Amino acid sequence: MKYRIEVDGLRAIAVLPVIFGHAGFSLFHGGFVGVDIFFVISGYLITTIIMGDLDAGRFSVLRFYDRRLRRILPALFLVIAATLPFAYLWMMPDEFKNFGQSIVATLLFSNNMLLAMTADYWSLESMFKPLIHTWSLGVEEQYYMIVPVALFLMWKYARTYVLPAMVVLFISSLMVAVWGVAHFPAIAFYILPTRGWELLAGAILAYWLAYRAAPSPKGVRQEVASLAGLAMIAGSVVGFDDSFLSPGLWLLIPVGGAVLVIAFAVEGTLAYRLLSSRVLVGIGLISYSLYLWHQPLFALARIHAVDQVGPQTYAVLIVANFILSYLTWRFVEAPFRNRQIIGRRSFIVLSVVSSICLLGAGIYLNKTYGMYWRVFDRNENIADIDKRIYNSRVFEYKKSHFDSDGRRRIFVVGDSFGRDFINMTTETFDVSNIEIAYSDTAQACIESRSDPVDKSLFDAADIIVFASGYDTPDSIRQHCVQRDITWADERGKEIFFVGTKHFGYNLNWIIQLSSNDRANQYNKIPEFSLRNQKLDEEIVPSANFISLLGAVSRDGMVPITDDNGKMLSTDRRHVTKYGAIYFGDHALKPSAYGALLVGGVGAQ
Known part of the structure; x- marks a missing residue:
């Protein structure tokens, strides 16, 4: 797949509103739509890569998951491990126990399911959960447990039905989302059946651009459509708030905006020039680490504070987030994604050892009620x-x-x-x-x-x-x-x-x-x-x-x-x-x- 620099810029447009929104800056009330943009980007990129490998006859399910886990796990291990000692020092037993449960669920790519059963994303308590944001990883990885194998089989036996199947699943998931937010909003927020349509929007776009749409150079249509997409995203960020049921029909605006940007921000357009700026591309490159670090930093600051965290503290935390994220990208993400530096055997050993240690810690915290003796007497009932x-x-x-x-x-x-x-x-x-x-x-x-x-x-x-x-x-x-x-x-x-x-x-x-x-x-x-x-x-x-x-x-x-x-x-x-x-x-x-x-x- 040809590298698209403007998509990295779009990643920056996705992650920044999430960070500033979670920091409480009023201009970014709708910052949560950044996750929806990430879903579209992910659906587009991963589907494009899979289809390219299928066409070339080199697709391997094992190689796909090796590449995927190298992308996800190392930074995730680091963030969880770094959060643990501060959680031990500052968390109440109930919260620490819940944190242990979240560690286990996150590493099993199912924290979205745990949260669907236990937490309302918009509640005050959610602000104190360092790993609540990993619900989106759960949605993505559950999606990618199904899609690569399904695409491989359909490519081999029913290729002509790939696009129709995607469209049917997109419509079905969107309908489930609309029904879900009306009847079970706290659950619908987190689960794959109500979120899959956002990933499928990117997947449908990938198929369309690869096989149906003729390549088009810069023109009026590309300028207008790509700028309209950016405007739809910006309008959602500043105009949405928690009264907009998510993932309901309103999310068609930012999701549609992301689709328009990816489809029409071709080289030479104003949108392309904006998104390919060095600053946005640089932020996009470290966007995964930025996303991983921001919630633990914010949640731990809230836990440690006597009263509400102020804007000055959030500003310092955001700077710290960028520093930690750059270091994580430079010394963890990049090396682990390079098979010449970290071979398959080394990666497997490190992943298994890290998983066992962190899963063990999570299970221990759950069994001991968050090591309750840190706050209560050991002989408490x-x-x-x-x-x-x-x-x-x-x-x-x-x-x-x-x-x-x-x-x-x-x-x-x-x-x-x-x-x-x-x-x-x-x-x-x-x-x-x-x-x-x-x-x-x-x-x-x-x-x-x-x-x-x-x-x-x-x-x-x-x-x-x-x-x-x-x-x-x-x-x-x-x-x-x-x-x-x-x-x-x-x-x-x-x-x-x-x-x-x-x-x-x-x-x-x-x-x-x-x-x-x-x-x-x-x-x-x-x-x-x-x-x-x-x-x-x-x-x-x-x-x-x-x-x-x-x-x-x-x-x-x-x-x-x-x-x-x-x-x-x-x-x-x-x-x-x-x-x-x-x-x-x-x-x-x-x-x-x-x-x-x-x-x-x-x-x-």
């Missing part, structure tokens, strides 16, 4: 501090009916915040006098609920509690509060709405303190939590409101450790056992809800 275990055990309270034994019946409706509330209740009050039922169904007005189990539990309950987490005002909650209170009053039931809680932008700085200095530490409450707290106070009558932040905060600060230095939360949102006890003592006991439980009144 992990079930009390692992948010997933402690929070999820509440599912045992899901039931279809209450027992009629005279205990006070409490029905809690909510998400993981509702499960937190149940833990606060069971850690604080005598559970022999109460019976709890739990439902995680979507919130709606009581009278509007259609689930027969929920309806029977509402009818049988003495106390009804709504507790859900949200980062933006909940219109359903605002609409239903007074209607639900009226419904409960008419039936002689008590009803409560639990306020939001948040333990601050970052908890990890507490690790840097000695165990003797960790008692009674506070964090700044995020503005959105304060706004939601105020909104709750405005729409919920005080007699029906359990204010969590209002009960424990002071001057806009929230406690993150108790009197003994025990962490109240390890993930910013949910409580440990110590957090449940703390909120139970400080928020639930003094409330009207607490008065009912302390009074021990039986069923009505």
Whole structure:
């Protein structure tokens, strides 16, 4: 394949918005589309190379994967290994455990699948994940586990159907993407079936340019089309934000822009001259390393900071990113891609040893709950501090009916915040006098609920509690509060709405303190939590409101450790056992809800 210098320039156009967007620069809200441009470039280049080898009769699946792994693995090994010691020093156990899982998933080219099951790309927590960006490597490598073999077989037995097959798969994947973002947006963001059309756009272009399109010199059409492509990319970068569902139809704009640039930015056009500039080509050459390094640098800086990282710090990190990326390209990427320097046997040995070491580290971190003894005592019960275990055990309270034994019946409706509330209740009050039922169904007005189990539990309950987490005002909650209170009053039931809680932008700085200095530490409450707290106070009558932040905060600060230095939360949102006890003592006991439980009144 003839080297196309302007495609390296396009790589720079792809990676820079990703970096500046993740650094929080407002002009690059849509910087995430850089990954979509990378997909198009990758689909185009790899398909062109494979078809060229097939035509020449020299295609080898083994040689393809050797070349591919030489491109991907060495720099990836380095970045993961370099991130590990800082993660050890600065990460909470829950995060460090998740990091270990991500190491394993990344090296198995499946981090996109792990994230699809566990993480929303747009959530605050994602900003603290050093390897979240490797989801795109997972998509690409899963694609290339299929495409080379499929192309080889079709080239041999059904060559005339190659382009039609690509087009059908492109349309099918795009349709799945549109459906996916409408029904399962967090999952659709990460997976190959909803992302494959972007790679296939590049593959279709490669086939078209190789076999269908006549070579065309510079002309008006080439000038206009290539500049239009750049404009479509630029417009997406500055015009998109996280409200644009991805990978939905909107992505046809940057993807189409990348296709136009690759197809029409021929030598002599203005777009070609811009993209072939030394600066952009230089950035393009190190774009893979730039992409690999930027997220660990940003995430570790956020983890280490007490408050949000400012633009000056991001500027320093971006400079560091360029330095590290150049060194990685010069001394790792380039040598490993040269078979004269690193032979096949040496590459295999180094890759196997590196994989075993890093996979072993990841498995160890998962097994030891992120080496929890760095923060907690070794004799701690992990079930009390692992948010997933402690929070999820509440599912045992899901039931279809209450027992009629005279205990006070409490029905809690909510998400993981509702499960937190149940833990606060069971850690604080005598559970022999109460019976709890739990439902995680979507919130709606009581009278509007259609689930027969929920309806029977509402009818049988003495106390009804709504507790859900949200980062933006909940219109359903605002609409239903007074209607639900009226419904409960008419039936002689008590009803409560639990306020939001948040333990601050970052908890990890507490690790840097000695165990003797960790008692009674506070964090700044995020503005959105304060706004939601105020909104709750405005729409919920005080007699029906359990204010969590209002009960424990002071001057806009929230406690993150108790009197003994025990962490109240390890993930910013949910409580440990110590957090449940703390909120139970400080928020639930003094409330009207607490008065009912302390009074021990039986069923009505």
